[in-house]
Amino acid sequence: MDKQVKDKKTAIMDVALKLFTERGFHGTSTAQISKEAGVATGTLFNYFPTKEDLINSLYFEVKGRLSACIKEGLDSEAPFEGRMKRLWSNFISCGVNKPEEFHFIGQFSSSPYITKITREEAMKEYEFIRALVEEGFRNGEIGNYSMELAMMILYQSSRAVVSLILDTGHLQDTDEIIEEGFEILWRGLAKN
Amino acid sequence: MDKQVKDKKTAIMDVALKLFTERGFHGTSTAQISKEAGVATGTLFNYFPTKEDLINSLYFEVKGRLSACIKEGLDSEAPFEGRMKRLWSNFISCGVNKPEEFHFIGQFSSSPYITKITREEAMKEYEFIRALVEEGFRNGEIGNYSMELAMMILYQSSRAVVSLILDTGHLQDTDEIIEEGFEILWRGLAKN
DNA sequence: TTTTAAAAATTGACTAATCAGTCATTGGTG
DNA sequence: CACCAATGACTGATTAGTCAATTTTTAAAA
Numbered sequence: 001m002d003k004q005v006k007d008k009k010t011a012i013m014d015v016a017l018k019l020f021t022e023r024g025f026h027g028t029s030t031a032q033i034s035k036e037a038g039v040a041t042g043t044l045f046n047y048f049p050t051k052e053d054l055i056n057s058l059y060f061e062v063k064g065r066l067s068a069c070i071k072e073g074l075d076s077e078a079p080f081e082g083r084m085k086r087l088w089s090n091f092i093s094c095g096v097n098k099p100e101e102f103h104f105i106g107q108f109s110s111s112p113y114i115t116k117i118t119r120e121e122a123m124k125e126y127e128f129i130r131a132l133v134e135e136g137f138r139n140g141e142i143g144n145y146s147m148e149l150a151m152m153i154l155y156q157s158s159r160a161v162v163s164l165i166l167d168t169g170h171l172q173d174t175d176e177i178i179e180e181g182f183e184i185l186w187r188g189l190a191k192n
Numbered sequence: 193m194d195k196q197v198k199d200k201k202t203a204i205m206d207v208a209l210k211l212f213t214e215r216g217f218h219g220t221s222t223a224q225i226s227k228e229a230g231v232a233t234g235t236l237f238n239y240f241p242t243k244e245d246l247i248n249s250l251y252f253e254v255k256g257r258l259s260a261c262i263k264e265g266l267d268s269e270a271p272f273e274g275r276m277k278r279l280w281s282n283f284i285s286c287g288v289n290k291p292e293e294f295h296f297i298g299q300f301s302s303s304p305y306i307t308k309i310t311r312e313e314a315m316k317e318y319e320f321i322r323a324l325v326e327e328g329f330r331n332g333e334i335g336n337y338s339m340e341l342a343m344m345i346l347y348q349s350s351r352a353v354v355s356l357i358l359d360t361g362h363l364q365d366t367d368e369i370i371e372e373g374f375e376i377l378w379r380g381l382a383k384n
Numbered sequence: 385t386t387t388t389a390a391a392a393a394t395t396g397a398c399t400a401a402t403c404a405g406t407c408a409t410t411g412g413t414g
Numbered sequence: 415c416a417c418c419a420a421t422g423a424c425t426g427a428t429t430a431g432t433c434a435a436t437t438t439t440t441a442a443a444a
Contacts, residue, residue, distance in 0.1 A: 008394085024303070026218025030430060040395040045431060145372050148356055153376055156352035160344040168340065180337050184345055188380030200420085222404060232421040237405060 009047050011037040016058055021103045025055060059108055059122070062101045067125045069094035074128065080141045081186065087132060088158060088182045095162030096174055102162055129155070136189075143191045150189055157185055201239045203229040208250055213295045217247060217305050248310045251300065254293045259317035261286035266320065272333045273378065279324060280350060280374045287354030288366055294354055321347075328381075335383045342381055349377055 015037040019028040030051055034044045048054035070090045074083060095102040109122065133151055136142035142150060161181045165174055207229040211220040222243055226236045240246035262282045266275060287294040300306065325343055328334035334342060353373045357366055 024216065024218060026216055029428075031428085041430090042396070042432080043394055046393075049431090051430065143376075145376060146369065148360065149353065149369060149372055149376070152352040152356045153349050153373070156348045156355075157345050160348035161341070163348075164340055164344045177338065177341060180341055181345070184335075184337060184341070184380040186380075188376040188378075221402075223402085233404090234406080234422070235420055238419070241405090243404065 008037070008039050008043060012039065012044055012047060012054075013058055013061065016054055017062065017100050017104055020055070020058070021100050021107065024107065025051075030054075055108075058104070062104050063122060063125050066094055066098065066101050066105060069098065070126075071128065074132075080136055080139065081190070083132060084136065084186065085182050087129065088154075088185065089178050091158040092161050092165070092178050092181070093174065095159070096165050096171070099166050102166075106159065140191055142189050145189070154185065154189070157181065200229075200231050200235060204231060204236055204239060204246070205250055205253065208246055209254065209292055209296055212247070212250070213292050213299070217243075217300065217303060222246075244305060244307075247300075247305050248307060250296075251306055251310055252314060254296050255314040255317050258286055258290065258293050258297060261290065262318075263320060266324075272328055272331065273382070275324060276328065276378065277374050279321065280346075280377065281370050283350040284353050284357070284370050284373070285366065287351070288357050288363065291358050294358075298351060332383055334381050337381070346377065346381070349373065 012033060016028070016033050019033055019036065022028075030044055031041055033054075034041045037044075044054070048057060070087070072090060074086055074090070076083065076086070078086070130147075130151060133142065133147065133154065137147060137150075158181075161177060165171060165177060170177060204225060208220070208225050211225055211228065214220075222236055223233055225246075226233045229236075236246070240249060262279070264282060266278055266282065268275065268278070270278070301311070322343060325334065325339065325346065329339060329342075350373075353369060357363060357369060362369060
């Protein structure tokens with residue numbers, strides 16, 4: 001795949017990410033995407049046989065990008081609380097730094113399009129989060145709560161914080177909000 | 193407005209709620225709605241001049257229904273923690289008992305289809321939640337966190353718990369999950 | 385280096401289906 | 415009869431996707 005090809009494909013995916021995030025899947029036509037990407041309508045369908053293929057390709061690409069960002073520096077030998085805090089902090093700063101990706105994933109995973117199977121498949125990318133929380137349970141670092149409940153509260157709270165920062169424009173207060181948010185979360189989840 | 197009229201209008205809104213939740217705004221055509229509601233396409237446009245009007249009316253209606261459900265029994269003279277727990281418990285049981293309404297609001301509250309006016313109007317319905325949290329701050333029941341942060345974590349955590357119960361079919365464990373969830377939330381937010 | 389021709393990439397006019405919304409007509413009720 | 419809610423065939427616009435024609439790239443031959 002040479003540079004020209006990669007350029008067009010990348011342009012299509014970049015524009016698709018932007019427009020899907022702004023207007024939703026049904027609200028964005030393939031014509032709009034190809035026009036804004038500066039290619040002909042036919043070109044889009046060379047790379048992505050159907051609109052659904054485009055959405056799925058984009059999903060895996062974006063999911064991978066976020067997943068890689070969140071994983072950074074998580075393999076340390078630090079104490080459990082420190083790694084949880086790193087996960088929390090990564091989650092939020094990745095969301096804040098990649099707002100389109102963040103919104104896209106949020107929209108995609110709660111979309112009525114997505115079958116249970118696809119959603120479960122997507123969850124595998126975040127398996128390491130489950131592993132970390134499970135470790136916390138085994139070692140008694142996290143209180144005696146339902147595993148799924150703790151996971152959901154961790155995940156959705158971090159999403160809530162990203163939305164708070166992005167929607168209200170508190171970009172300069174990010175570090176402080178991360179600290180405060182983790183304090184709330186950790187006091188809630190930790191044993192004693 | 194006689195019974196006949198109310199019946200048709202209600203039928204349209206009921207079907208619209210169901211289909212919008214299943215397939216999204218753009219994914220649901222006015223033709224599909226009128227067909228499933230058992231009325232002609234023209235009838236839909238008698239009651240709702242445009243699709244956008246239908247969506248906004250429905251949004252307002254559904255938001256009101258959920259709001260009324262969540263408010264139940266909240267005006268008591270109970271201690272602060274008890275009222276917070278009641279709010280939490282109401283939020284979750286309303287979501288679980290009205291899954292279509294819950295998903296509708298969640299999926300579409302950030303949609304461009306909903307006008308700013310409708311959104312601001314609908315936000316007033318939840319003003320009492322803000323008032324309760326504010327009271328907690330003033331009286332030192334809630335720790336010294338950012339108001340918006342506490343609100344967001346409360347709101348999104350409760351949404352997370354509803355999703356957990358609905359998506360995993362833990363319907364019979366609802367009461368237990370509400371208890372556990374509140375323990376996590378309250379330990380996180382409360383002062384000390 | 386230049387020529388050349390096959391292969392690959394790109395194009396946009398085109399199609400059938402579907403969209404939101406219209407309106408002259410119909411049918412039921414008081 | 416008068417009234418008006420209800421109807422569904424209809425419209426112009428838009429949709430995802432096609433494809434024959436054109437341009438660009440490649441690489442080997444002259």
